[in-house]
Amino acid sequence: MVRMYRSFSKIGAVLAVIGLTVIGSNAMAQKQKQGLTAPSTASNGDPVLIKTSKQDVTLSEFEQAYRRMNDKNPYATTLDSLKDFLVIYADYRLKLLDAKSQKLESDPKITKEMDGYRALLAGPFVLDKMLTDPAIQKMFERRQVEVEAAHFLARVKDWNNPADTLRAYKRALKALEKLRNGDPMSQVVLSDKHIKFANSPADFKREETERMTKHLPEDSNAWEGSDDPGSAQDNGSLGWFTGGQTIRPFEDAAYGLKVMEFTQVPIKTRFGYHVVQLLRKQPRISGVKVHHILVAMSQYVQGNDTLKYYHKIDSAYKAILAGAKFEDVAKSISDDKTSADKGGDMGYIDHESRRAERPFDEVAYNGLKDGQMSGIVRTSRGYHIIRRDGIIPNKTFAQDKDQLKKLYKNFYFNEDKDKVLAQVKKDAHARIDSSSVNIFISRIDSSRTTIDSLWAKKFTVGEKALTIYEIEGKKTTIGIFIDSLNAQPGYALARNSVYDFINKHLDDAALQIVAKDIDKKYPEFENMMADYKNGIMLFELENRRVWNNVKPDSVAEVKFYNEHKARFMWPERIDVSEIYVMSDSLAKALYKRIINGENFDTLAKQYTERPGYKQKAGRWGLMTKSENEMSTKAFNIAAENVSQPMDFQSGFSIVKVNRRVP
Numbered sequence: 186m187v188r189m190y191r192s193f194s195k196i197g198a199v200l201a202v203i204g205l206t207v208i209g210s211n212a213m214a215q216k217q218k219q220g221l222t223a224p225s226t227a228s229n230g231d232p233v234l235i236k237t238s239k240q241d242v243t244l245s246e247f248e249q250a251y252r253r254m255n256d257k258n259p260y261a262t263t264l265d266s267l268k269d270f271l272v273i274y275a276d277y278r279l280k281l282l283d284a285k286s287q288k289l290e291s292d293p294k295i296t297k298e299m300d301g302y303r304a305l306l307a308g309p310f311v312l313d314k315m316l317t318d319p320a321i322q323k324m325f326e327r328r329q330v331e332v333e334a335a336h337f338l339a340r341v342k343d344w345n346n347p348a349d350t351l352r353a354y355k356r357a358l359k360a361l362e363k364l365r366n367g368d369p370m371s372q373v374v375l376s377d378k379h380i381k382f383a384n385s386p387a388d389f390k391r392e393e394t395e396r397m398t399k400h401l402p403e404d405s406n407a408w409e410g411s412d413d414p415g416s417a418q419d420n421g422s423l424g425w426f427t428g429g430q431t432i433r434p435f436e437d438a439a440y441g442l443k444v445m446e447f448t449q450v451p452i453k454t455r456f457g458y459h460v461v462q463l464l465r466k467q468p469r470i471s472g473v474k475v476h477h478i479l480v481a482m483s484q485y486v487q488g489n490d491t492l493k494y495y496h497k498i499d500s501a502y503k504a505i506l507a508g509a510k511f512e513d514v515a516k517s518i519s520d521d522k523t524s525a526d527k528g529g530d531m532g533y534i535d536h537e538s539r540r541a542e543r544p545f546d547e548v549a550y551n552g553l554k555d556g557q558m559s560g561i562v563r564t565s566r567g568y569h570i571i572r573r574d575g576i577i578p579n580k581t582f583a584q585d586k587d588q589l590k591k592l593y594k595n596f597y598f599n600e601d602k603d604k605v606l607a608q609v610k611k612d613a614h615a616r617i618d619s620s621s622v623n624i625f626i627s628r629i630d631s632s633r634t635t636i637d638s639l640w641a642k643k644f645t646v647g648e649k650a651l652t653i654y655e656i657e658g659k660k661t662t663i664g665i666f667i668d669s670l671n672a673q674p675g676y677a678l679a680r681n682s683v684y685d686f687i688n689k690h691l692d693d694a695a696l697q698i699v700a701k702d703i704d705k706k707y708p709e710f711e712n713m714m715a716d717y718k719n720g721i722m723l724f725e726l727e728n729r730r731v732w733n734n735v736k737p738d739s740v741a742e743v744k745f746y747n748e749h750k751a752r753f754m755w756p757e758r759i760d761v762s763e764i765y766v767m768s769d770s771l772a773k774a775l776y777k778r779i780i781n782g783e784n785f786d787t788l789a790k791q792y793t794e795r796p797g798y799k800q801k802a803g804r805w806g807l808m809t810k811s812e813n814e815m816s817t818k819a820f821n822i823a824a825e826n827v828s829q830p831m832d833f834q835s836g837f838s839i840v841k842v843n844r845r846v847p
Contacts, residue, residue: 235275242278250274253716257583277723284722295721302717307703308696310710315699316601321589325582327428327440328589331469331536334439335370335421340412340457356409357451357458364447370462371420376410379417412457415770421462424543425536425550427469429592430835431767432456433600439463456768472535472577473549476511476528481520482567498561498568505558511572520567533577537835538814542566549573592835595796609695615656617687624648625663626680635676641667654687656694760843761805761819764788765795765836772830772837779827785841794836807846815840 235242251259251270259267289295339356343349363373372380381388411417428436438452442463451458480498482491501514512528519525534541534549541549542564553559553573562569628643649664670676670686703710746753762785766772775792779785789803798804808816815833819840822828828840 284726289722307700311700320593324428324589331425331427332439333425333465335462337411337460338413353457360460374411374417374421377407470576471579472533474533474574475531475549476572478515478519478570479521480568484565606692606695613657615691617654621651621653629678631679635670636674758807758846761808762803762841764793764803764839767836776839
C-alpha cells in the first residue's frame, strides 16, 4: 500500500490526510521495492507527501510540479484532481528512481540529446522572459481601457520609391497643418471634391461636367483627403479598439494621447503615414449581452418611404411600454429570424470578434444600463429596439494570458526579436564577407539543391579555408558552411537562399549569446531542462522494458485496421485558403478584385498579413468544422467559392474553400 499525505499549504488551505491504496501487481512490486514508509516532516518544516527509502517528496515540491505540469494553481482545482495527480506523480517519481538506478542519467545518448534540447530551447526561453512576459503584461494593462481614434492616412504605395514616400509624408504634414489651423478631423479626411459635393451636389456636378467637356486637368492644388475611404466616411473614426487589436505604432500613438489631442508628427506604419486623433477613452467592457427586435429596411430607403417601417417598429415599442413581453414581441415581428426564435436574444456583442454596427454598438455599450430598453435605433439593416441584459466581466491576467501571448506572438514578437538580435549581432561584430559569398555562389549551380551530392565539387582547398561570416570572433569558413548545407538535404542553392541560410546561422549564434549564463539568470530554465531529462529517461526506460521487446506483425496490423476502420476516419473537412488583413476597406477591395476574376493565391501572396502565410498563398490546408470560428463559417461555403470578408481574430478574412473532403 502507498500512503500519500496532505498537510497545511503555504496559503493556509488545510490538507487533510489522504490514504490512497494503489492496486496493481507491477506498481505494487515497484513501490514495495523502493521501501515506502510512513509520512514525516522535512528538516525545514515542509510536510512530506511521498516518502521512500531513497527520496522524499515534500508539499512544496508537489505544488511546484503541479504548477509546471498543469500551468495553474493547485489550490484552484478540485480535491479529486489533486488526489489523481498525487497518484500519477507518485508513479512518476518511482519510475525516475528506477531509471536512475540503471544509470540512465549519465547515458551518452541521453546526454547528447539533452545538449541538443538545451541549445534549441535556451534562446527562445530567454527571449520570452525578455520580450513576451513584459509585453503581455503591458498589453493586459492597456486592455483595461478602450479608445476611439480617428486618423488621416497618406498611403505609401512603394517604400522603395523615395518620391512616393516623400509625397505621402508631405500630405501628412499638410493634414497636421490643417488640424493646427482649427479644421476638424472630420473635414481633413475628406477631399475637396467630397466637401463640394456635400455642400452643393448640383454645382459640383456642373463643374465636373464642364471640366470633362473642356478636357481641363484636375486642380493640382486640390486637397485629396485621406487614403482610407472607409474611415473617411465616418469622420476618420476607426471605432473602439483596445490593446492588441491594431498595428503597434498606431496603438502606441492613440494610447499616448489625451482626449481630442492629435499626434504632432506623422506616425509611420507599413500602410503609410498617419495623423492620429484620440476621440474618446473609457474603461473596457469585454462584451454586452443584448436582445433586439429588428424591422428590416434597406439603407437606401429615405424620406417618406421609411414611414411604414417606422410605424411597425414604433407599434412594437409602444406595445412593450404598455406591458407586452419583449420576447413575445420579438418572436412575432422581428425580421432577424435567428434571434427572433429565441425571443430576440443575440447573445453577446463585443469589440473584438463580434462587433455591432456603430449606432447599435453606441446604444448597447454607452446608452443603456443593464436591464434597460432603448428607443428606436436606425442602422443600415433597419430599425431596432435594443435591450441590454448584462456585461461580460473583463478577464484576469491569468485567464487572459494565453490569448495575450497568442496576440503578441502573431503580431509583434518577430519584430521585437529581430531588433534584439540585430543589436546583439552589432555588439558581437557580426560580419558577412561578401567577396567570399560571391566566390561561393560562383562555384555552385543556383538551379540545384544540396540533394545533389556533387554540388560542392568545384571548391578548391584554399577557397574552403576562406571566412564566409563571423560573429564574436568565431569565424565560419566556406568549408564549414558547406558541411552545414549538406546537413540540410534538398536546400535550395539560389543566391537569396544562401544569404537566408547565413543570416539564420548568425541569428542562431546571436541567440546563443543572449542565452549565456541562463542558469544564473533564470533558475526555472534548469527546472524545465530537468523535466525534459526526466521525460527522456522514462522514454528510454519504457523502450528497454516494452517497445524493444515488441515484434511488429504487419499482417495482424492490417487485420486490426480493417476490423476497426471506422475509428480511423476523419469527419468531413474543407481545404481552406485565406487572405487576412487588418483593414475593412482593404478586405472589401480585395474581395471585389477576386470576384472580378483576379487570382486568389496571387493576391494572398501579396496582401495577407497573417505571419508566415504569404509564402503559402494563405493556405491553411484541411480543417474540421469546429477547428475555429473561421472554419465554422467556411463550412457553409461551396467548394471553389470565396466568402465575403468576415470578422476574425481582430481583423478581416476572405476565405476560399478549395475542396471538400468527405
